[in-house]
Amino acid sequence: MDALGELPLRGLLRGPREVLFGAGTRASVPAATARLGRRALVVTDPRLGADRATGQLVDGLRAAGLAVAVHDRAAPELPVEDGAALAEEARRHGADVLVGFGGGSCMDLAKVVAVLLAHGGTPQDYYGEDRVPGPVAPVVAVPTTAGTGSEVTPVAVVTDAERATKVGISSRHLVPHTAVVDPELAITCPPSVTAAAGADALAHCVEAFTAVRRRVDELDGARVFVGRGVLTDHWALLGVRHVARHLRRCVEVPDDLEARSGMALAALAGGMAFGTAGTAGAHAVQYPVGALTRTPHGTGVGLLLPYVMAFVAPVVGDRLREVAEALGVPEAQRTGPDAGSVRAVADLVAAIGIPRTLAELGVGADDLPALAAASMSARRLVENSPRELDEAAALRLLRAAHAGDLAVDGQEVGAASGDTEGAA
Structure with a gap:
């Protein structure tokens, strides 16, 4: 049998080497990062850069013995040029591990920098699937929103003004080494x-x-x-x-x-x-x-x-x-x-x-x-x-x-479900 979703059962799954999930797990980020490098670059955005949680993260990393630099200018809908610019900052710092702290743009920016630190060039060199030639600098991904899933995925999405659209860099090497998912970090999300x-x-x-x-x-x-x-x-x-x-x-x-x-x-x-x-x-x-x-x-x-x-x-x-x-x-x-x-x-x-x-x-x-x-x-x-x-x-x-036409090939779609909140 080989119908949709039926036997033979088969599949493939990729993911980080470690995933830590639950309230309070952000306290594990310094130790997880210290196992991967000695000079960390924290990638976050302006709102989070001024947040107490970022200060606590940086203090924890330094207490774990890491030299820490912070980039708190990650922009929404990640402009591609930001990746190359930040890679230069990372090289000057001597970064050997990245911490993506924030929403999808922060984590994706950390992934792009990880590629450029390992392989050089520009982000445009890696557009498409499977063009990253080998392992990249390790990334610890710490989401503060619940949506992109970038903490566990093999893709970084950038906005390229010359192409007037978004473009993906997709490679199994882009999967973060460690994902730390602490729901408490999302409480201040608008x-x-x-x-x-x-x-x-x-x-x-x-x-x-x-x-x-x-x-x-x-x-x-x-x-x-x-x-x-x-x-x-x-x-x-x-x-x-x-x-x-x-x-x-x-x-x-x-x-x-x-x-x-x-x-x-x-x-x-x-x-x-x-x-x-x-x-x-x-x-x-x-x-x-x-x-x-x-x-x-x-x-x-x-x-x-x-x-x-x-x-x-x-x-x-x-x-x-x-x-x-x-x-x-x-x-x-x-x-x-x-x-x-x-x-x-x-x-x-x-x-x-x-x-x-x-x-x-x-x-x-x-x-x-x-x-x-x-x-x-x-x-x-x-x-x-x-x-x-x-x-x-x-x-x-x-x-x-x-x-606003939701018909399926001219046929009316099913009845409204009512309130799905609390559904099993």
Whole structure:
């Protein structure tokens, strides 16, 4: 048997050498870092640079015997030129270990610097899949948001103004050596950032679970992202369940540690899932949409996710039934070609403030053909779609997202799930 998600069971999974998870685990960062080097560069952003938690981290690293430099200027939607500039700072410091402390941009910047310290050149030299020739400087990744999953993934995403889009550097060598996930660090995360990050985590889980399934001979490591398998499926559904339980609560009650812990686990699970399986259409289309509208990545993928789910439903309807169950959609409402999953996701992301249509982001109807063409440049994402995603299909998808049309090939999607918060 070789049906979707059925026997023979097979899969591939990549991840850090160590993952520490739970409230208070940030206290382990100095010892974990000291095992990897003697001269640490902490990469964070301006808001966190002024936060007491960063001072405590730096004091702890110095008490562990490390020479520490701090870069607290990491920018959102990581500009590619920042990687080369910071690599020069790191060389002057003699850095032999990086600590990425913050959101996805901070951790991705640390990854890019780790590549350049080991192999030289510029970030542009490593665009695409599997172009990093060997091991890089070790990275300890400490997320302060719950979304990107960058603490466990083999990719760093940068914004390249010359290409007017985001570009990924993907390599198994980019997986951080150690991930320390302390949900307490996210308590001060603003609600809008929590919402966008959480929507990103959900997209990682759903797209990894519905990604193309490749032949067994394609799991040999030639690709960084190999499509779904039994190992990534486990992490993806775990992540969906925790998003359904905890995301709205995190946005509405930021200091709820139980909710923050649930979303930290959801983001970690999403990273473990897509770090091997990969993502697909929502991410491919968001890259040019984000560049055009200058909106956060998570906002774009959260908006686009239900439309992408509707697009792939004809070929992965059974998978979307499992997603609907994980989201807490009652069995009686798991109807239609998507089993109610599309409407449940659309309602969940709208409930946390994500716009429902591209028009609400300021995208004009005349922009859609160019966006569809630009979406095709992210080949690793396009090729991971379970349903063929060519330029014409991307344009249909964009038009649906612009108009708010959630139909599956003309068929109405399943009934709304109601409130998914607290769902099992």
